[in-house]
Structures are given as structure tokens and as C-alpha cells.
Amino acid sequence: MAPNAVLFDLDGTLMDTLPDLADATNAMRADMGLRALPQDLIGTYVGKGTPVLVQRALANNPSGTVPGEDAFKQGLASFLDHYQRLNGRRAQLYPGVREGLAAFREAGLKLAVVTNKPTAFTPPLLAQFGLSEYFGAIVCGDTCECKKPDPLPLQHACSLLGTTPAHALFVGDSVNDVQAARAAGMPVLAVPYGYNEGKDVRNLEVDDIVASIADAAKWLARQSQISRQ
Template sequence: MIRIKNDQMMKFSAVLLDLDGTLLDSLPDLAQAVNGMRADLGLPALDTGRIGTYIGKGAAVLVQRSLSDAPGQSHQEAMARFRHHYQDCNGRHAKPYPGAMEGLSRLRDMGLKLAVVTNKPAQFTQPLLERTGIAPFVDASVSGDTCAHAKPHPEPLLHACRLLGATPAQAVMIGDSVNDAQAARAAGMRMLAVPYGYNEGHDVRSLEVDAIVASILDAAEWLAAH
């Protein structure tokens, strides 16, 4: 059981968490949708690891990057095919990372409000949270199309803070990518990074963060100590 001093409880009241690459390894589902889209368009499948480097800035950018070898392809048609396939497989193979569910439970036990802030389209966010068992832990979710701007713009994080009744100074962002780090800094909040996510293929140690934590459970320990 984590013990927290009263002043520490006052310091942080909210935790914002990225979804893909932070709470969930959703690459198998995303890769299946991307390659289903490519098959429909008469294109060969891409390596799953390569697709992983395309994740981070939302579905539209994922599709665009996945069609770098087909510059004449209609983006609108490709998006429609991607959404069709992802609607079918969303949450089928995605799994929480080690320590994610335990970490969410600890954070809740600490009395913190939790929100998921993702660049994933809203039509996919809630079903994924429910299918993977994360939904009961979170008080709010902000998707890539909830606000006028997505991460790395700070607006989604600031919106999440408003939903949770917290100021940016009372909130901590936990993510795996430069999008999360830039959004957190622009919003004026602390940032913790996990090392196992996607980060568009770049080393997480290059990010401007307050700490790198091995898991969401370790993030809870960091919060308890700060």
C-alpha cells in the first residue's frame, strides 16, 4: 500500500495517460487494420515493426505514413478502408502493458482523478477502453478529434484538466512519445515517460521529461514520492 503525505496529495490531483504505447500495446490491431487497408488498395503488407514507427499522431497520419510508397493513392478512400478494418479488430489483440492495470489501481487508491488523452479518433477510444478493462479506472477521456487540436498541441491536456477539475500544475502527463512531452510542457504540467512505447521509432531518453518510469505502477510510486 502506497502511503502519501497530505501535502503530496494536495500537490497532484489528476493524472493524464496516453493510450497507445503507454497503457496498451495496440500495435497488433493497428497493423492488422493498416495491412487490411493496403490489401484492399492492392498494396503489399508492411512489417509490423515498421508500422509501429508510424503511430503517435493519430489515424490520419498513420494512414498517410503507411502509404508513403503509393503517393497517388486517395487519402479519403484509404481512411475509409482503414476505419472499416480497425472497427472490426479494435481491441481484439491489444493488451495492457505489464504494470498498467496495477498502476491504474494504485493511482485510484491514491485518490487521483484519471483521464486518457489520446490522438485516437473518438469512435475507437471508448470501445477500446471497455474491451481492455481500462474504462472503469478512468474518469474522462479526450480523443484526437474531441478538441480543435490534437497532441502535441496542449489543448487536449488542458481540456482533460477541466473535465477532472484540476489545474495543469496539479496534473501529471504519462506518455511514451514526443507528442505527449511537447503537449505536457506547453500545458505547463509535469511529464513522465515510459520506455516501452512507440515514440515514432525514437529513443524515449531524447525527450524532455521529469522522469522515465518503467511502468504505470512505477509512475504511481514516483507520484507518491513527489
């Protein structure tokens, strides 16, 4: 069926938020007496939500030990405090995002963000970059009981938009996005410039890889035209 809604991942899909995430991670590590890590390495820790990012970052230590509960809680609190201050400071929209969202909206499609980023950071970030107006629903990492790659957040977003997964398309950058979309029963596109935990998106089982959100809008327009022929 032709989609009437498009769902988007946020970090690594709509915005390059890695500089802020890396700054907050390294500030947290400094609080814990650990050395700073390269930004690209921290990028491989991104994708499964803030707690996993913190856990992975703290596990990179001289002894290679997984942080205990107390250390994890301390690190998580430190990260959240720093990221609250740094959120959006060095983040940037990827090329073609604004044009693509406008094209989807002009085509009459309902739009939503489905991210593993906490609610405390997501709406402020979207508002800062003037994207809030495009989305009829925003589902964050703490909105539902489960995060991506569980399909529940995608299903919830569809419900909020008044549609079903069978009538929606997902656009993301990682295996978490692809697994969630497949489990929800919706087609999925991947952009090649995101994080994907350091893995090549060409190895993901997607319907296609598009160079930008603007190209995703063109892709869907072509598919719609073919289906009408």
C-alpha cells in the same frame, strides 16, 4: 504543486495496440493494391492520429509518392472500416497498468485518458479491458479542434476533471505527449516500451522515465513524500 490528477496516453502507454493497428493498416494497403509492411515499421507511423498513420502508410509505395486526396480518402475509409472490426482483437495491456491505475486511484488522484485515437475506438477499447471505471474523463483525437502535440486536449481533460494543468501529471510514451505536456505547463513521465515514432525516449525532455504505470504511481508517491518533508 503536488498533482491531484494524472493524465495518460493510450496507445503505447496503457496498451500495446500496435498489432491491431498493423493488421488494419495492411488490410487497407491490400485494398489499395499495396504489399504488407512489417509491424515494427508501421509502429513508427503511429502517434499523430489516424489520418497521419494512413498517410504515412500509403506514402510507402514503389514510387514513393504522397497519396493524393482521393487516394487518401479511400485509404482512410478502408482503414477505419478494418480497424472497427479489429480494434482490441490482439491488443494487450502492458504489465503494471492495472496495478498502477489502482494505486493512483487509491491515492485519491483523478485520472483521465488523453489520446489521438478517435472516439469511435477509444471507449470500446477501454471497456473491453475493464479500464473505463478508472477514468473521470476520456479525451480522444476528435474531441477537440487539435490533437497532441497541441496542449488543448490536455487542458480540456483537466477542465473535465475540475483541475488545472499545474496540478496534473502526464504519462506518455512519445514526443507528442511530451510536447503537449510541456506546452500545457505540466510535468511528464515517459514509459520506455511504447512507439514514439521509432525514436528513443531517452532523448525526450521528461521529468523521468518509469518502467511501468505501477512504477509511475510509486514515483509520484515518492515525490509527494519528499515535498512533505
